[in-house]
Amino acid sequence: MLKAKVKIAIGIGAGLLAGAVFADQPVAGHVPNQNRQAQQAPVSDSQSPPANRWWTPGEGTPLPPVIAYPNSFGQVGVLNNAGVIDTKGHPFFEPIGENGRACVSCHQPANAMSLSVEMVQQRWHETQGKDPIFAPIDGMNCPDLPPGDPKSHSLLLERGLFRIFLPWPPKAADGSNIDPEFTIEVVRDPTGCNMHATYGLKSANPMVSVYRRPRVAANTKYFTHQGFGVFSFIGKNGLPATRDPETGLPSGMNILSDARQPTLKTQAVEAAVTHLQFNGKLDEERLAKIVSFESQVYTAQAMHVGAGSLIETETPPGLGIYNLAKGREGLLGNNVTNFVFPMSEAWRKPAPSPDPEITRRNDMRASIARGHDVFMFRTFWIKDAMHLNTVGLGNPTKRTCSTCHGMHMMGMDIVNGWMDLGTTNLPWAREEPLNPWNERKPQMPLFKITCKANVPPHPFLGRVFYTQDPGRGLISGKCNDVGAIVMQQFRGLAARAPYFANGSAGSLRELVDFYDRRFNIGYTDQEREDLINFLSAL
Amino acid sequence: MKRQVVLLAMLSWAGAAMAAEPPANHRNFVACPIVRDTNTVPCWLAEYEGETYFLTIQTDVSAPVNPPWLGHRVLVEGTVSDEPRICGGIVLKPVALSVMQELDGSCNTMLPAEERYNLAFEPPRPPGPSKGRLAFGDPVTKPRAEEVAASRSFELRYEFDSLVMFRHAQPLQQIFEHARQSNATKVQITGYRAASLLSNGQLMQEDKEIGRRRAEQVADLLRGAGLTALQYEVKWQDETKRAKGVEDAAVRRVQVVVSR
Structure with a gap:
């Protein structure tokens, strides 16, 4: 462990975050030097909240301007640009629906405003499965399964997945039915919900149930931007973009896994109904407070166990919560002017040091910088990726990770962001071949998709194919x-494993390995290690 | 239905009248595309009657010609240029490429890089991050605020048998912006069905309904983007008889006239 483990102040006295504050407000004299030493001193464990710090709905504790929580790679930071957040009575933190949940239930500060499966399991043990996150509506594989039985909540407990139930056929913004281009057939229904008489596809209120991870409710200025590529027509297919119902402005369509909601506000309205079981529409005052909170909160890794502080002045501009908060939104980063996550030469080629601990720290920083370069510059053949190879790049295209993950500071797609990278569609989705010696059964539903005869087949999967989650197709048809x-x-x-919308990658290693298999990249051990270190520092 | 029509159209080549042939310097054919790696961006090639033709290089979304797809055949409509060969292929320029919609697993040829086939020029866009700009400009741009004409015509061009796709976002946005800025009251949309005269004399015709579908789709998209107050006149035409093997691709289009 480095002696230079960075001190991260907890609580309202966040002025202890001196290095980061100085980055924005230079202070003359000796204080910067004092700060450098102060940042090198270790932080006692008593100063950091436990990794499993759970924000209970309605607890009323103020959320400080800066707070950090440990994780296996260091500490994740949460920065409130608006200062202390009084959570008492705040609709993001209060149980406003029927089931006792609040927004914070699934967007926990300790989990980078998402929810890790580790935290889910912790809550299960602490509450014997009675925490509101296990509510039948979506915290159960299907709402009428036996409560209190871990099998009823297996997707949440094992992969951190909540049930998302969407009408079929899809509904347009005005509530009318969309005539889908494909038929959907339930091939496998391990949760029982897609064939269910009340909740299923053939019920009186036909629904498709898919299972997805909670997304990060922070850093929202980046993925709600009105910058590069946001127009009235979607740059990937020429179809009309969704619009803010209040302003009429087109949406960047990067909210939710299927872009079904155009704004943070409309997303809050839906989430209150579907996740919190709030019966009705939230009033304007509460919606405004939720959106306001989500628009000022930032989260990123703030300290890396090997590389040290990510909030000091010499931190590369792409890392740390302060750099994130002051970054520019709406920029394409897949270039050598903006970069996606700008690094620094000081990390790439640090000055030699006689201090072995500094040397070890610098080695990790250099690894992170190399991982960045793998992300930005390591080419491979991207093939058969719908909404990437089809948008003018050709199939295959020789490009890099940052081709798809090009949004400055985020790594999302800068334009309307849905893409089929193979996480849910066969043959690439995680599917363990069955065998007689294995008691593990498939966890995810499986759907057979048949594209109707009057439309072109799927460009890379043909007219009939299989998926665990039809994704955007459930919305657009x-x-x-x-x-x-x-x-x-x-x-x-x-702070928030597992990864991908369906939680199919349990670790950063599994995430990297997925891409290695999917695109036959052929990472070396060194490249893989560097890439994981890079991702763990974001 | 459409698939059947396309298949019927393609199967009918052999029986099609061999009334004319394209000029000798034109190459219009359907083939599997081939991708050849280089030490920068890959080249896209196709073979026809024993000769290799260069179609394009990998660029980015903003390029006027976009590479085809492995897993699909491609309709090539090009003019033989006098430029030096690129990646071993005779350069077709200008060239229009249409990805055939049905999958064809036999189109899977990827050739490795060879020193003799490296590009003799710097590509507009490297295989990785750009130098800070798209190779050919922003694919979707808002028109500058300027005096707006009372009536203006726009044209959307299509790949063979296709409807709106990524490259139409820009002209659709321009139509949208113009209609708003000019306080337009009506829009006239005409969709065209076309054919391509191949180098072997066969005529390759588009789906019989494609002109109507193109026109109606554009109208739906403009309405869907918010232009609901306009008076729409939507019509379509069959121009398959115009095919001459020269610029046949330009006939696959939708004409949009926006006026006050």
Whole structure:
């Protein structure tokens, strides 16, 4: 462990975050030097809240301007640009629905404003499964399973997945039915919900149940931007973009895994109904407070166990919560002017040091910088990725990770962000071949998709194919949108495993390995290690 | 239905009248595309009657010609240029490429880089991050605020048998912006069905309904983007008889006239 483990202040006295504050407000004299030493001193464990710090709905504790929580790669930071957040009576933190949940239930500060499966399991043990996150509506595999039985909540407990139930056929913004380009057939229904008489596809209120991870409710200025690529027509297919119902402005369509809601506000309205079981529409005052909170909160890794502080002045501009908060939104980062996550030469080629601990720290920083270069510059053949290879790049295209993950500071897609990278569609989705010696059964539902005869087949999967989650296709009804998922941001990854919308990658190693298999990249051990270190520092 | 029509159209080549052939310097054919790696961006090639033709290099979304797809055949409509060969292929320029919609697993040829086939020029866009700009400009741009004409015509061009796709976002946005800025009251949309005269004399015709579908889709998209107050006149035409093997691709289009 480095002696230079960075001190991160907890609580309202966040002025202790001197290095970061100085970065914005230079202070003359000796204080910067004092700060450098102060930042090198270790932090006692008593100063950091436990990794499993749970924000209970309605607890009323003020959320400080800066707070940090440990994780296996260091500490994740949460920064409130608006200062102390009084959570008492705040609709993000209060149980406003029927089931006792609040927004914070699934967007926990300790988990980078998402929810890790580790935290889910902790809550299960602490509450004997009675925490509101296990509410039948979506915290159970299907709402009428036996409560209190871990099997009833297996997808949440094992993969951190909540049930998302969406009408079929899809509904347009005005509530009318969309005539889908494909038929959907339930091939496998391990949760019982898609064939269920009340909740299923053939019920009186037909619904498709898919299972997805909570997304990060922070850093929102980046993925709600009105900058590069946001127009009235979607740059990937020429179809009309969704619009803010209040302003009429087109949306960047990067909210939720299927871009079904155009704004943070409309997303809050839906989430209150579907996740909190609030019966009605939230009033304007509460909606405004939720959106206001989500628009000022930032989260990112703040300290890395090997590389040290990510909030000091010499931190590369792409890392740390302060740099994140002051970054520019709406920028394409897949270039050598903006970069996606700008690094620094000081990390790439640190000055030699006689101090072995400094040397070890610098080695990790250099590894993170190399991982960045793998992300930005290591080419491979991207093939058969719907909404990437089809948007003018050709199939295959020789490009890099940052081709798809090009949004400055986020690593999402800068334009309307759904893409089929293979996480839910077969043959690439995680599917363990069955065998007689294995008691593990498939966890995810499986759907057979048949593109109707009067539309072109899916460009890479044909007219009939299989998926665990039709993704954007459940909203647009488009055959070529099946399995296309709005990619998630890269910030705070270390605090919120598992990864991908369906939680199919349990660790950063599994995440990297997925891409290695999917695109036959052929990473060396060194490249893989560097890439994981890089991702763990975001 | 559409698939059947396309298949019927393609199967009918052999029986099609061999009334004319394209000029000798034109190459119009359907083939599997081939991708060849280089030490920068890959080249896209296709073979026809024993000769290799260069179609394009990998660029980015903003390029006027976009590479085809492995897993699909491609309709090539090009003019033989006198430029030096690129990646071993005779350069077709200008060239229009249409990805055939049905999958064809036999189109899977990827060739490795060879020193003799490296590009003799710097590509507009490297295989990794750009130098800070798209190779050919922003694919979707808002028109500058300027005096708006009372009536303006726009044209959307299509790949063979296709409807709106990524490259139409820009012209659709321009139509949208113009209609708003000019306080337009009506829009006239005409969709065209076309054919391509191949180098072997066969005529390749688009889906019989494609002109109507193109026109109606554009109208739906403009309405869907918010232009609901306009008076829409939507019509379509069959121009398959115009095919001459020269610029046949330009006939696959939708004409949009926005006026006050």
